[in-house]
Amino acid sequence: MSDIPEHLLRRSAEAKAKALGIPVEQVLAEMTGEAAPTPMDIGEQPKVETVAAAEPASPAAEPASEPVTPSQESAPMAQPTAASADAGALEDIDYDAAAAKAGMPASLLKRSVEAKAKASGGSPAGVLAEMLGEEAPAAPPAAATPPAAELAPVAVVTEAVAEVVEIPIAEPAAAASVAAEPPAASRSGGATAVAARPLAQPEAVPEGVRTQRLLTVVKANAIQQVKSEPTDKVSTWPHLMIMEFAALLAVTAVLVVLSVILQAPLLESANFNATPNPSKAPWYFLGLQELLSYFDPQIAGVTVPTIIGLVGFMAIPYVDRNPSTKPSDRKFAIFMFTFFMMGAATLTIFGVLFRGPGFNFTYPWADGIFFDDLKDWVDF
Amino acid sequence: MANGIIEKVKERATSIWEKVHGSEVAESILRPGSPFKKGYSDTPRNRSYVIMNNVLYHLHPVKVKRHGVRLSYTLCLGGISFFLFILLTITGIFLMFYYAPTAEAAYSDVAALSTSVAFGSLVRNMHRWGAHFMVLSVFLHMSRVFYHGAYKPPREFNWVVGVILLLLTLLLSFTGYLLPWDQLALWAVTVGTNMAGFVPVFGDQVKFLLLGSVEVTADTILRWYVLHVLFFPFIIVIFMAVHFWRVRKDGGISGPL
Numbered sequence: 001m002s003d004i005p006e007h008l009l010r011r012s013a014e015a016k017a018k019a020l021g022i023p024v025e026q027v028l029a030e031m032t033g034e035a036a037p038t039p040m041d042i043g044e045q046p047k048v049e050t051v052a053a054a055e056p057a058s059p060a061a062e063p064a065s066e067p068v069t070p071s072q073e074s075a076p077m078a079q080p081t082a083a084s085a086d087a088g089a090l091e092d093i094d095y096d097a098a099a100a101k102a103g104m105p106a107s108l109l110k111r112s113v114e115a116k117a118k119a120s121g122g123s124p125a126g127v128l129a130e131m132l133g134e135e136a137p138a139a140p141p142a143a144a145t146p147p148a149a150e151l152a153p154v155a156v157v158t159e160a161v162a163e164v165v166e167i168p169i170a171e172p173a174a175a176a177s178v179a180a181e182p183p184a185a186s187r188s189g190g191a192t193a194v195a196a197r198p199l200a201q202p203e204a205v206p207e208g209v210r211t212q213r214l215l216t217v218v219k220a221n222a223i224q225q226v227k228s229e230p231t232d233k234v235s236t237w238p239h240l241m242i243m244e245f246a247a248l249l250a251v252t253a254v255l256v257v258l259s260v261i262l263q264a265p266l267l268e269s270a271n272f273n274a275t276p277n278p279s280k281a282p283w284y285f286l287g288l289q290e291l292l293s294y295f296d297p298q299i300a301g302v303t304v305p306t307i308i309g310l311v312g313f314m315a316i317p318y319v320d321r322n323p324s325t326k327p328s329d330r331k332f333a334i335f336m337f338t339f340f341m342m343g344a345a346t347l348t349i350f351g352v353l354f355r356g357p358g359f360n361f362t363y364p365w366a367d368g369i370f371f372d373d374l375k376d377w378v379d380f
Numbered sequence: 381m382a383n384g385i386i387e388k389v390k391e392r393a394t395s396i397w398e399k400v401h402g403s404e405v406a407e408s409i410l411r412p413g414s415p416f417k418k419g420y421s422d423t424p425r426n427r428s429y430v431i432m433n434n435v436l437y438h439l440h441p442v443k444v445k446r447h448g449v450r451l452s453y454t455l456c457l458g459g460i461s462f463f464l465f466i467l468l469t470i471t472g473i474f475l476m477f478y479y480a481p482t483a484e485a486a487y488s489d490v491a492a493l494s495t496s497v498a499f500g501s502l503v504r505n506m507h508r509w510g511a512h513f514m515v516l517s518v519f520l521h522m523s524r525v526f527y528h529g530a531y532k533p534p535r536e537f538n539w540v541v542g543v544i545l546l547l548l549t550l551l552l553s554f555t556g557y558l559l560p561w562d563q564l565a566l567w568a569v570t571v572g573t574n575m576a577g578f579v580p581v582f583g584d585q586v587k588f589l590l591l592g593s594v595e596v597t598a599d600t601i602l603r604w605y606v607l608h609v610l611f612f613p614f615i616i617v618i619f620m621a622v623h624f625w626r627v628r629k630d631g632g633i634s635g636p637l
Contacts, residue, residue: 233443237415237430240444247456248463255467255513259505266494269487270566272595279567281575282557284515284550288575301578313543316526317536325529337526372564 093125098132102209112213132209265372277357278370286351287344293359308340439624457521458627461549462620464514471507472609479559481605483598486561511553518549538626541619548616555608561601569604570596 013031017024095113099106113131117124234240281289291300320333327334356362356370400406401418410417413429420426428442447453478497479489493500522542525531531539558569573596577587584594592599 232446234446234449235424235427235431236436236440236442236444237427239446239449240440241430241436243449243451243454244456244459247460251460251463251513252467255506255510256502258509259502262505262509263494263501264505264508265562265564266490266560267563270483270561270563272566274563276563276567279571281568281571282554283512284553285572285575289571292575297575297578298580301575302580302583305575310543310547314540317531317533317539320532323532325532327527330529333529334527337523341523373568 093128095128098128101132101206102211104209104211108213132206267372276372278355278359280351280355280371280373283348283352283371283373287347289359290347290351290355293355439628441628455520455524457517457524461514461517461521464510464517465616465620468507468510468514469613471503471510474503475507476609481559481602483561483601486559486601490560490562507556511556515549515553518546522546535626535630538623538630541623541626545616545619545623548612548619552608552612552616555604555612558596558601558604559608566596569600 009028009031013024013027016031017027020027095106095110099109102109109128113124113128116131117127120127280286288300288305291304294300320330322330322333324330352371353364353369354361356367362368362370398418406418411429411433413426413433414420415426415430431437431440431442475493478493478500480486490504493504495501525539525542554569554572557572558565573587573590576590577583579586588594590600590603591597592603
């Protein structure tokens with residue numbers, strides 16, 4: 001207890017005191033372990049979180065004491081059809097009394113009754129009587145089996161909560177078995193939960209009255225619907241890894257053999273005064289250099305590489321909206337790509353092989369190849 | 381007699397290996413399912429563990445489509461590009477030991493690699509041809525991705541990253557081109573950077589930024605050296621990490637699994 005900050009303890013105690021109608025000092029003493037807990041304290045533990053979840057917004061702190069509004073009193077009279085003896089006089093729809101019996105705030109009970117009456121087309125009084133009376137026989141077994149209620153699936157969560165809530169009111173002893181935590185550990189937690197939703201007086205609750213309302217019904221469908229055809233798969237290890245390893249070895253082998261056979265070019269030392277003729281860029285830029293001999297540098301040196309080469313290529317997935325990957329469906333895309341690739345390859349080959357001194361056109365078989373980068377490949 | 385000694389040595393060696401292989405250190409190094417772990421058996425569970433319990437899980441899922449593994453389908457071009465990058469890094473580090481990026485030393489250092497450094501010639505050749513191969517394999521990788529329509533949703537952005545990687549590959553290759561400081565390097569770079577000078581409005585500034593001068597000079601060599609060995613590798617590794625991550629997240633090799 002000592003590790004809880006003072007202000008939190010204080011707030012918790014105040015809320016609990018307000019809910020239970022006992023002095024703050026007494027609650028504080030209980031919480032710090034100086035006094036024996038009030039009997040209710042143990043009974044409240046099971047609904048630490050469930051109550052807050054079921055009815056998060058019920059600031060009507062004083063249970064069963066809300067004044068009935070005039071509109072309620074002018075509600076149509078109902079015939080007391082199946083009203084049980086302990087349901088009392090229902091003709092004037094005394095929501096306060098009914099709420100006291102149902103163990104829930106009058107405002108909630110009224111709303112629930114009215115909504116149900118509207119939905120079923122009956123009178124509020126009849127509905128109230130039904131709620132208070134008809135369900136009475138079903139209650140004892142429900143209250144007697146709290147563990148089963150806890151295990152209920154999502155769809156009945158609100159119901160389970162309600163039953164757990166009822167337990168401490170009806171029979172505190174049975175509820176104690178539901179408590180998951182030891183009393184000392186959850187004492188302060190119990191206090192905050194009480195603050196969220198105060199309880200009615202224990203003696204005012206008739207048996208079998210449901211104090212919950214239905215929040216939602218979750219259908220028994222999966223949230224994610226996976227629709228994939230079963231495909232023929234193999235383990236990455238070893239099937240894919242062995243392929244990759246083979247590729248890796250093959251590349252290394254080719255590279256080593258090539259490097260043993262072919263010497264990388266190293267011409268004479270750089271000389272600013274001796275411009276070689278022709279001067280050629282690396283082969284992957286030779287297509288551009290070739291373009292430069294046809295077009296203005298603004299076009300060949302800038303527009304083509306940046307607009308077509310970079311922006312154009314990056315934009316391909318956003319321009320090509322055809323969802324199909326079948327070659328027969330994307331003839332235009334394939335044609336365009338092939339066209340540009342062939343164009344680039346042609347220009348590059350032209351630049352490498354067919355350009356001689358002064359970057360003039362030459363036939364490689366007549367005048368030789370003017371490309372020092374691959375000198376040894378050519379002279380091999 | 382001799383056979384007996386050999387038997388004994390073999391026995392001792394086996395028992396030592398057993399102890400080392402089963403030791404706490406070996407157990408801690410090899411994660412469960414490693415094929416090198418003691419007592420590994422070729423079960424479907426262990427096959428999954430090899431990938432799942434491993435850094436490889438960043439690159440590959442546990443299972444892949446059977447048709448995606450066919451050699452004629454995958455060609456492994458992306459993997460080869462990555463492997464060439466690693467090879468180039470290794471050979472490049474070797475070359476850095478023998479190379480000073482100054483106008484006085486650069487050429488003689490490269491020349492000395494071929495004559496007075498053990499395996500110097502081989503490593504330099506591997507670096508140079510490997511660089512050409514990498515440009516080629518990245519380009520082919522891009523072409524194959526296009527022809528398979530593999531850039532289509534959800535992989536649009538990974539295509540964009542791929543184009544950036546191609547550009548970075550070209551820049552890496554081009555910055556390395558100058559470093560031997562021979563006639564070929566000097567004038568190829570002069571031609572290449574002249575193209576950069578045609579950038580509209582601030583072409584001269586771009587060229588100056590690239591060269592550290594108005595023309596290719598001795599200053600350019602240091603600048604391109606730093607770009608080549610540090611800056612562009614740093615950038616390309618970041619983009620590769622994103623690229624590989626997106627390959628996994630966008631559905632792995634050859635379509636969503």
